[in-house]
Amino acid sequence: MDQKKKKSYLINTAAIALLYLLFFVLIQTKTINNYFVGIMIMTCIMIIMALSLNIVAGFLGQMALGHAGFMAIGAYSSAMATKAIVDAGIEMPSILLLLVALLVGGLVAGIFGILIGTPTLRLRGDYLGIVTIGFAEIIRIFFINFGPTGGAAGLKGISKLVDFNNVFFITVIVAVLIFTFGRSKHGRAIISIREDEIASESAGVPTTIYKVLGFTMAAFFAGLGGALYAHYQAFLEPSKFAFMFSIEMFVIVVLGGLGSLTGSILSAIVLTVLPEMLREFSEYRLLIYSLLLIIMMIFRPQGMLGRSEFSLTDFIDKLIMRKNRKTTSDGGEK
Amino acid sequence: MNLFLQQLINGLNVGSIYALIAIGYTMVYGIIKLINFAHGEIMMFGAYFAFIAATSYNMPVWAIFLTSMIIMAILGVAIEFIAYRPLRNAPRLSALITAIGVSIFLQNLALLIFKADPKVMPKLFPEKIFYLGGIEISSTTLITVGLAIVFMILLDLYIRKTKQGRAMRAVSEDKDAAILMGINVNRTISLTFALGSALGALGGVLYSVAYIQVFPTMGVMPGLKAFIAAVLGGIGIVPGAMLGGFIIGMVETMTKAYISTTWADAIVFAILIIVLLFKPTGILGKNTREKV
């Protein structure tokens, strides 16, 4: 059991290191240019957004259609924090400043997660969905009218702290943390609410607390994603965080498979890269995108991976097993 | 006082259009528990067909309305058949994503066909201002509100009094039981889409006449507001949608008039949230307890 865990840790760590090394070499040798690096950074941010939304939508099983709102809170609050630090003339290494930004973005968004989650999580399904849309819109309208963050004209002069190196590792860390969260007693309790709320209560799970916890965790990581976004774009506009952006994230999660983290990652990559690939057909790209969406849902309604996770360890095991089987194939199935 | 009455009329005008569109959301939701995100686009296409009918074919006004409503009824049924029916037994969220997909598709189709710049809807009704005890009501407002109310009453009668209407209610109560009673569920669902889409188209035409323009993204905001109206009234309940529509229209106008124009949308959402927190299934919604 433990041996297996260790092996799987090792394989995954090695794979991540390899992946990073690959990109590092490609970037250093200028095989891939800044344009591509930019897309990769956006992909990483979208992966964080999708993973965090998956906590509410996938683990908790609630229809949350206002994720862009938490992202906006994280983006704006972190940007204000780093601006204040820079304006105050406090010198600190950029990685430290980025950590401050992440912490502020995550915490502020998390606090709003508690504030919004506590009253609204009594609602279910579509009603919860509409209320989350409502909150996200209120947040957006707030930033449009709020002078200190530049209002509709946008917030300028945010330090650009995010590059591929740090965003890659932050994404890996966030992914791992959300994964371990899902496999802890807290994650299990949240998943049990999705499965059957009444049974979950009757099994002694304090459902209200765990619903709010799930919602807050999602908000926290969304705020983190927002902080990354703010310090990558270096400019924020409230219109970015409109209703359609929340929907876009929700689509990513459902398409990847509700509750499947690896599915969310895969789906975030495909859905961020795909529209860029279609740039040549700019007029038709949303048409193609929406058609693919419909076709995908009709033929695979549970999303790419359903609820299962893609396991590299199992994948490798299977590959090896297959080879072994082939080498001993004269003996038939074993 | 006059100013207040004037604003009340303004609110009634917007509200009646929201109500018409909200009915489509609520009927579809009632019967297949799907938020038909594409309904706003149905409304938009309805407006475009009316625009084409009015500018290219010079049809009389009643024919413009009828053409648009019939075409959209057919389109609504087609959408259900192609995109939603295969997902009838799939997880509800998949159906929701499909609806979002259809919405994006229709929007971009319209963008491709009609281009982004807004078309100006010709005035379909003779321009006249009526004076009613000091307040002014334009003929457009009067006809909009009147048509909306007439169609809502017709729909209500249809659902309550006819055999097909009863079938609709039966399917929305309990699909399996309805099948056992010999009701053709597929046909009933198609009929629901047809009716909902026709009313959505009507709302679209009235909207474009009242606000002059037709453009590919015109369905988004009224669609969202109407959806809110449907939820506010208690989604799945037709009179609830009407009530919700009028309330949203009224709140929006009154907020703009007396509180703040910049915060109007935020206030509409805040009211919705507050109502739902105290009455989680909407104003006319029944509290259903899950059976244990």
Add this chain to the structure above:
Amino acid sequence: MKKRIFSLSLVAMLVLSVFTLAGCSSSSSSDEVIKIGFIGPLSGDAAIYGTSASEGAQLAVDEINEAGGIDGKTIELIAYDSKADQTEAINAYNRLRDQDEVVAVIGGTLSGETLAMKDLMVADNMPVLSPTATAVDVTVDAPNIFRACFLDDYQGKAAANFATNDLGAKTAALLVGTGNPYSEGVSAAFEEVFTANGGTIVGSESYGTTDKDFSAQLTKIKELNPEIVFVPDYVQTVGPILQKAAEMGITATFMGADGWDGIQEEYADAAQDNYFTNHYAADSPSELVQSFITAYQDEYTTVPNSFAALGYDAVYVMTKAITAAGSTEADAIITALTETENQGVTGTLKFDENGDPKDKEVTIIKIDQGQLKFETQVVN
């Protein structure tokens, strides 16, 4: 098994996409072609502005190429859609720079997208000439960024001066689009100058960017009964406002800014006898203007709006600078731009130390029987 095929095909798709993207970068840049990028919204709600500007720019490129290009080299204009979205704009810009290796950029078209790209553009030292981004910050602390249009506050001032001096107005109401920096910026300048000129702002109403129902605001304005109602916004918003105001019997004179360009096409009746500030007048006797309009109409059948005119001028200015620089090096082009002076469709364009147009004339247009009539010219 089925599942494996599915996931394998997904992985294959991903890998493929990585290689397509990476592969694109090796596109060759021929010496015979000078590539200039264009960024603006070509789809979505704001598509009309990006499309107009890019059409104007393309027209200029075609004309220049026909006349022999720049020292025998042809210009290629590569236009990308920003969808009026920051992230899209940045991706488009990155792609222009890395994939297409453009030597200069015309764009962005809107202020928001331009500001989003600004830091990158400054860091890259990319010669940028925005035809239409009017927000003040676009050119601040950005020696490589220039613009062809005058600024929001510049035309707001001009409009206020015209209202006081030429129309003799004493009272005005504002109708402002919140969430639209353009509308907010122009009306703020108008308010300041109009008040300084001795006028009174009797009321200030606002609406959101997606609003279509203005009856509540107009009902209030009607009660205030001002001489002037200042509505600096784009045609798609102003048109319905004017129509609704006419329906409600509001008699005040409506005024606006360059966003009104095109109002005469669909809203002629409602806009009758109203005024707006613009970059050029289509009925100007200037030969330059007339030949531009004819050429544009031949190509695109419609009358060019000011976005098209500014896009057209921007390409000419940029071409002049590249020619003068004698190279496609960024620094050379930027230096040349600072010294360029161009007599264009939208007036005389030379840049001040910020890269903004210096003493550009503001044209006041009157809408009369579905025609845009040149009223006067104001220089602040």
Add this chain to the structure above:
Amino acid sequence: MSVMQAKDITMQFGGLTAVDKFNLTLEPHELVGLIGPNGAGKTTIFNMLTGVYVPTIGTIEIEGQSIIGKKPNEIVKMGASRTFQNIRLFKDLTAIENVKIAYHNFIDYNLAQGMFRTKKFWSEEKKAQDECFKLLEIFDMGEYADTLAKNLPYGQQRKLEIARALATEPKVLMLDEPAAGMNPNETAELMKTIHFIREKFDITVLLIEHDMKLVMGICERIIVVDYGKTIAEGSPAEIKNNPDVIRAYLGD
């Protein structure tokens, strides 16, 4: 002291009285049957005892502490745990995960320890795994530990639900028609198991059944309800001969 005591609990839905002044006292280690025809109000009583419904009037106490107004999960913590008539398992989770969720309150690590997987996390998770596996083995379900609940045979699902209820370490275990849908062999085996766990965990068991014969064999005391009212209470032998019970079951 009694483990659980309900006094005059009444439940009204609108104008309808589903349960009328029901009284119940459960002593430690008792095995009590609650029987009655379909629709007699047995499940409603259960729902009140477990906090799913709040009684219109009346008091319910667990070891002298009132549970009125408490949430089901708080009542579980106080020592009353239940199963459902129509099985409510976490269908997409494995058997052992189902049990672990109910074991939740005995796993002691916080959010950060769980996310960063500290030593505490591993040791607590191991403890949970072992304890829950033991529970499954009591029901002979060890081999099914990693099977998704929805893929289990019907009889195993019933047993898993009981195992899950036991994982909360209750003082009172309330079983809502545990043998529903089982064949006679499975039922007999289940009754044996119930008897066994009562002894092993030293708990009180309250059992709903509408089939009278089933409970006769194992219950020490039986309460019969009809139309929301208690019509008889006593030992199996007494109940068997009670004329009211016979009338309720056979009709007039």
